[in-house]
Amino acid sequence: MSTKETEQTIALAAIFQAAELVAGLAKSGQIENRHLEPLVSSILMVNASKTVDIYGGEWDYQSNLSLGKNTVHKALSKDRASVNPETLRYALSLIHLESKLAKSPDMLKSIGSKISVIEQKKDMYDSVLHENMIAAISGMYQDTLSTLSFRIQVRGESRFLQQPHTANQVRAALMAGVRAAMLWRQLGGKRWHLIFKRKALINALK
Template identity: 30%
Template sequence: MGKNFYSIMLSLAGICQSIVLVNQLSETGECHSKSFEICIDSMLNLYPTTVLSIYGNKEKNLKLGITTLMSLLNVNAILKCKNSIKMIRYIFNLITLENRLENNIKYKNILFKELSILIQQHKNRVYTYDLLADRLAQIYLDTVSKLGFRIQVSGSKKVLHNIVIQNKIRCILLSGIRATMLWKQIGGRRYQFVFYRNSIFHYADMILKKINDTKYS
């Protein structure tokens, strides 16, 4: 059970890393660049051996997601942060989208096929992260956007009218759906947010302390 909670925590951190990047992009047009690249890389590994392998086998690559997860599991922190409710809504919207995708064989297969093609092309000709983001955004439009449910991203109207930002947000939402798939595959369920909140918080706190240890690399 301990190992399972660890994996569940990591996958939730992956989800949280996605939604906090979406929030940053929608508000300012910018986001944590390294975490953005890690989310893109997570989409280029279709056959992971572990949850952590999707994120470069380094817990520190999920630091932003872990800190966000901990804040969303802390009732007092939620009350103090105006964006917490919005990010929680994003999480449950991602779960809804993942459910729809899982039940739609057509678009699920298209998604897998398009990602496989992109991965092969990336191997033959290394793409920049900006180009990968554009390609992943188009895959999102070709699949997820046709599932009959859309995540309403709120933020600066000026920022959200920028097509580059729109594509980055779609790309990150796709990585969030991927993380949600992993979360469900390893036993993640909605009720855990209520009944196992303390256990998940414990593992997140333990890993964050290890990441922050100067001896940890």
């Protein structure tokens, strides 16, 4: 097992954790903040020296991405049927959306500028999950990624998705998922790896 494969599984776990949170918000309007916080923090982590640092550091990333790791393991193994089909759809859609973003340097530059502005505001609040922080990240998603030709269609209970805070959480999770998908690609991850490198990725997850 290579170090690169281990790093790839970290990014993959983050993608699937974002996808699982979007599915949960769409279905019930509720998620555990402990699963969302490391993803939101990762959006603002632009100069990490190591992949693990993006999600809390060597000793924290495994717990911070536990939901995503478990979901990926099921998706790549014989337990795939137990994974919410919407979660799988969102995960693949995040990877596809990031591939569109990679071809838009102007949008990448715009996102970088917006992240800098949001990061400067972080110290004003007691948590990256403060509603103003989530709203700012949601606005960034709306102004950028939601304008691309490919859009992720979130399906669920309209009574939850129409609530402003829930909608903002969904977009923040999607933004974090795209950030993870970018990391996955930068580490050499390919969509076909999810089919033909399943055994290697499962071993790396362990």
